[in-house]
Amino acid sequence: MSEAILEARGLSVRYPDGHTWFGAVRSWRTAVDRLDLVVPRGRTLALVGESGCGKSSLARAVVGLQAAASGRLLFRPRGGPEQDLLALPPRAWKEVRRRIALVFQDNGSALDPRMRVWRSVAEPLAVHGLARGRELRRRAEELMARVALDPAAADRFPDEFSGGQRQRLGIARALATGPELLVCDEIVSALDVLVQRRILDLLAEIQRRDGVSILFISHDLAVVSGFAHRTAVMRRGRLVEEGPTGELFARPRAAYTRELIAAAATLET
Template sequence: MSAEPILEARGLSKTFRAGGAVFGKPFQAVKDVSLAVRPGETLAVVGESGCGKSTLARMLVGLETPDEGEILFKGAPIRRDRALRRQVQMVFQDPYLSLNPRRTVLDIVAEPLDVHGLAKGAARTARVEELLTAVGLDPAASSRFPHEFSGGQRQRIGIARALAAEPSILVCDEPVSALDVSVQAQVVNLLIGLQQRLGIAIIFIAHDLAVVRAISQRVMVMYLGRAVEEGSAEQVLVTPSHPYTVALRSSALEPDPARARLARGKATRGEPPNPVNPPPGCRFNPRCPRVTEQCRQQEPVMHKHATASGITGVACYHPMGESDKISA
């Protein structure tokens, strides 16, 4: 695996207005988030609902424009470069809403081919059939409409459409959350197989840690718009350092009764703060069992450093010690 990132995001921030574009109160959905992903690597972005994961994903693919920061593909800005934008494609969360019900599968999957002028006529049809085969669907399905397929099949169609542009990076925004558990495993295995065969990088947005652990090499944890921990999947999911990551890990189902009791003792209580009026200092401090006065007054900065497995960092004044961490 190359040590050079294929996609980088530097200092991305995005502010929306709650209650209307004119009179609504501003809140930062994403604040100063940076990430990097290397060719053939899967970076998972995890956190509670409302933490900014999907907004981050939409900025990476150009569906939202960052208020601050930049996105680079192989070191080059991609905001206005159509050829580079083609390199980053998205698989959406809802397979029922992300496909046009009035178009056939042929036209849906071929849309990137039409937009980028990649194939026409017989070559266009042949390419669509090739893509459907690659995602495990019968090429004859190209003449059918989305309502004739199950949820898992529709998500495969969405993946085929994303692959049509021949991207280097797939941004998957919770692509299995709307699917049955058995179908989730099929789609995850499909993505893993495609990555191994095509060498693509994947940014996988999710909240299910079991799925994340199955597919990712590295993990970034977000809380209320900020990145709070990043590292290898083994490090972040098995021996987390940030108290919030520990809380996420504790919330996952645990079949071992002894570990389940330990996890319950570390679970976070309370609800996330209102993003329109976040607390001063560390945004996690109202729910953190290790909070101090410093945490209430000063927002911690993530200090990153390079390791053999990639970038590692934690934004916390009092990270968990070895005796505090939950073993897998």
């Protein structure tokens, strides 16, 4: 296996589950339980499992949105020292956020409805001080072209785009700072099969061209089986099994994986 861009070692994530009247946490729920996992550089690792298995909590930990995490979450940027994302001082996060981008399910609501789309797409560039003035607009149009959207539509508002197009805008925005790792949380689940296919082809092409690594979270096994290089199966916060996608689907070792594959197979045509 190639070198790891991201490695979780004994990663746990928990949530406050009930508060006292004074706002103190009364109890905790464990969403991710001592997980060991590797995202290989330049490849796609899929994370599958049913709702509530902890896959989205893991994604949030990777982008620093998960406060109560323990263990180690090692990020190895190109040409830089290894960093433990769980022990990162707040100041250092800004630099890391430039290198790790999150795309999530509902980009329609993630884009500011009152902002022309080019401004949304270019926003990360402005935030990180990577471009300004007219350069911002030029870069936004470039990014739109990269995800096969017409740059001439740059002045439109999000509600003038279809669901699939808004997902492309989300990807364009995520690509703005030239990230090394893309975290995709259920990004094609809500889309119809035609649009789904185009978005997956686009991601594969971006990966081939830029060598970006992808952590692909999905509950759709059929999509994963034709897209990810490696697949990890999670259940109740624990890792059930992990391996090369083809092998894992052909010869699942865990009963739970077999169950998931069988359920997906009954929906095959």
